[in-house]
Amino acid sequence: MEYVFMNGEYVEADKAVIPVRTHAFLYGTSVFEGIRAYYNKEEDQLYAFRVKEHYQRLLASAKVMWMKSPYTLEEYSNITKSLLKKNEYKTDVYIRPTLYKSAIKVGPTLTDNEDSFLIFTTPFGDYFDANAGLKLCVSSWRRTSDNAIPPRAKVSGAYANSALIKTDAHEMGFDDAVVLSESGQVTEGSAMNIFLVINGVLTTTSITDDILIGVTRNTVIELAHELGIPVCERPIDRTELYNAEEVFCCGTGAQIVPVESIDHRPVGDGKIGKITKQIQSLYYDVVKGKVEKYKKWCLSVYD
Numbered sequence: 504m505e506y507v508f509m510n511g512e513y514v515e516a517d518k519a520v521i522p523v524r525t526h527a528f529l530y531g532t533s534v535f536e537g538i539r540a541y542y543n544k545e546e547d548q549l550y551a552f553r554v555k556e557h558y559q560r561l562l563a564s565a566k567v568m569w570m571k572s573p574y575t576l577e578e579y580s581n582i583t584k585s586l587l588k589k590n591e592y593k594t595d596v597y598i599r600p601t602l603y604k605s606a607i608k609v610g611p612t613l614t615d616n617e618d619s620f621l622i623f624t625t626p627f628g629d630y631f632d633a634n635a636g637l638k639l640c641v642s643s644w645r646r647t648s649d650n651a652i653p654p655r656a657k658v659s660g661a662y663a664n665s666a667l668i669k670t671d672a673h674e675m676g677f678d679d680a681v682v683l684s685e686s687g688q689v690t691e692g693s694a695m696n697i698f699l700v701i702n703g704v705l706t707t708t709s710i711t712d713d714i715l716i717g718v719t720r721n722t723v724i725e726l727a728h729e730l731g732i733p734v735c736e737r738p739i740d741r742t743e744l745y746n747a748e749e750v751f752c753c754g755t756g757a758q759i760v761p762v763e764s765i766d767h768r769p770v771g772d773g774k775i776g777k778i779t780k781q782i783q784s785l786y787y788d789v790v791k792g793k794v795e796k797y798k799k800w801c802l803s804v805y806d
Contacts, residue, residue, distance in 0.1 A: 505590055505624075506586060506589050506590055507519035507621060508585075508586050508620075508621060508623075509619075509620075510619065510621075511573075513586065516623065519621065521605070522607055524607045524609075525606075525607065526607070526608055527605065530604075530611050531659050531660020531661075531662075531663070532603065532613060532658075533602065533603030533604065533658070533659045534561060534567075534568055534570065534601070534602050534656060534657055534659070535599060535600060535602070535657055536557040536558065536560060536561045536599070536600050537557075537597065537598070537599060537755040538552065538557045538583070538597075538598040539552050539595065539597060539598070539755050539758075539790070540595065540596040540598060540804065541791045541792075542595055542596075543791045548792065548804070549592055549593075549596070549803075549804040549805060550792045550802065551583060551587065551598065551802040552800060553800045554580050554584075555576055555580060556718045557718055557755075558576050558579040560657065560716070561600060561602060562576075563655075563656070564655075564658065565618075567653060568604075568613060568658060569613035570604070570613075570618045571618055572618075573618065573619075573620050574620065582622065583598060583622060583802075584802060586624060587624060587804045588804050588805065590624055592624070592626065592804075594626045595626065595628060596625065596626055596627055597624065597625050597626075597627030597756075598622060598623075598624050599622065599623050599625075600620070600621070601620070601621050601659075602620050603618070603619055603621070604616045605617050605618065605619035629758065631678070631757055632760075633759065633760055633761075635763075636760075636761045636763025636764070636770070636774070637760055637761070637762045637763060638676075638763055638764050639677055639679055639680055639681055639762055640675060640677045640680050640766055641681050641682075641744070641766055642668045642680035642682050642683070642693075644664065644667050644671065644680075645682065645683055646664065646682045646684055646685075646714075647661055647664050647713070648713050649713060654713050654714055655714070655715060657715060665694045668682055669694070672693070679692050679693050679695075680692065681697060681741075681744060681765060683741060684712065688708075688712065688738050688739060688740060689708055689712075689739040689740070689741060689744065690708060690712055691708065691714045691715065692752050692757075694754060694756065694757075695717070695752040695753060695756070695757040696717040696752065697750065697751075697752050697753075698723060698750070698751050698753065699739065699744065699747035699749070699750050700748045700749035700750070700778050701743065701747055703733070703748075704733045704734070704735050705723075705724075705727050705732050705734045706734075706736075706747075707720065707724075707734070708737075709736040709737055709738065712738060717753065717755075718755065719754050719755055719757075719758070719759075720753060722789070722800075723759070723782055723786070726782055726785050726789070727778075727782060729785070730781055744765045744766075745765060745766070745768045747770060748770075748776060749770065749777075750762035750770045751782075751783075759782060759786050761775040761776065761779045761783075789801075
């Protein structure tokens with residue numbers, strides 16, 4: 504039996520439904536997070552990764568969308584832990600908390616529109632092969648801007664933009680795409696942040712470059728500092744993608760995945776680079792609770 508948390512209680516997954524006239528369904532007026540939990544077989548323990556940080560971002564998204572949170576950060580963490588425990592997973596898991604406008608009404612207004620919360624969970628392996636490089640293109644679609652649908656808010660309706668980007672990339676034979684801003688500079692992938700190695704420096708777009716400020720992005724930057732790798736956050740031009748020594752993408756779903764080529768141009772020698780390997784290796788140890796210094800990021804489910 505699988506359970507979902509909805510309307511303040513744990514219910515059987517097949518009974519967790521919303522009415523067809525729900526505002527969030529009609530207008531995309533929900534905010535959400537994607538969180539991973541990793542099963543450590545040796546310890547028989549499930550670790551939910553950076554739960555607090557994900558819920559902090561959920562609350563920031565909610566503020567943009569005129570939403571009031573029904574729970575505190577601590578309550579969100581406890582609910583998530585209880586749901587995972589109730590579902591008794593012995594495998595890696597994806598967690599999707601969603602705060603949504605639940606009024607039964609027609610019209611896009613966000614005010615005078617109640618907020619509801621749900622979480623579902625599902626077993627989830629690798630979204631991409633971590634050892635095989637991605638083949639990317641630069642998308643003809645542009646990322647929505649902060650003054651349109653702000654990318655720093657994880658709004659479900661905004662993912663129509665990501666869907667167009669990723670689908671077109673797939674139809675052209677690529678794995679995914681790099682997305683430019685309206686001003687023509689690099690933002691991120693369809694639904695993941697991007698890092699380049701340029702002259703030995705790990706380089707990524709800044710938080711004001713129309714990106715989702717990724718929890719995994721933040722993790723990568725901290726781990727790079729731990730490894731003594733210099734990091735630079737700055738605007739990135741399209742042509743810098745073609746001459747970078749290494750490129751990788753990151754996100755809760757993607758994890759840490761190397762890029763083999765962009766617009767048919769090989770990245771470096773077309774193989775996973777040294778810095779990417781270092782960060783990827785440390786990351787997978789950290790998320791499974793194997794690095795004591797970073798155990799603070801791992802919420803133990805079974806205790």
